[in-house]
Amino acid sequence: MRGATTASSIAEKAIGQQGRVNVVKLASELDIPLDALAGAFKKSRRYLHMEPKAKSVQTDAVKIVRMVDELAEHLGERRFALFWLKTPQPEFRGKTPIDYLRDGHLDLVLGLAHDIVFMVPD
Numbered sequence: 001m002r003g004a005t006t007a008s009s010i011a012e013k014a015i016g017q018q019g020r021v022n023v024v025k026l027a028s029e030l031d032i033p034l035d036a037l038a039g040a041f042k043k044s045r046r047y048l049h050m051e052p053k054a055k056s057v058q059t060d061a062v063k064i065v066r067m068v069d070e071l072a073e074h075l076g077e078r079r080f081a082l083f084w085l086k087t088p089q090p091e092f093r094g095k096t097p098i099d100y101l102r103d104g105h106l107d108l109v110l111g112l113a114h115d116i117v118f119m120v121p122d
Contacts, residue, residue: 010078011065020053021061030068031082032098039102040064060106067113074117084116
């Protein structure tokens with residue numbers, strides 16, 4: 001399972017010894033702007049820089065780590081999961097999943113990723 005191993009490196013680099021996701025490292029590992037995660041978590045970019053392991057963002061941060069892990073496993077490699085995040089999607093009216101995260105629509109992005117992984121038809 002090449003994809004699962006590759007995706008787990010995101011968790012290994014973004015999750016600290018205390019078991020909390022560092023969202024600044026997560027953004028870096030996903031190669032996405034911290035602003036996108038700030039929108040997804042409904043927090044300011046400044047807040048995330050000051051409190052990268054804040055308890056208030058952990059639940060959603062873990063969901064993003066799992067989403068990328070599942071996409072990478074399904075698509076075969078981490079790079080394809082990252083490509084999906086940056087590619088305009090018809091379900092998002094030509095916007096990218098990152099755009100939707102930035103706009104605060106984490107659940108919609110998670111939902112579409114779930115549908116792709118589990119091949120749920122429209």
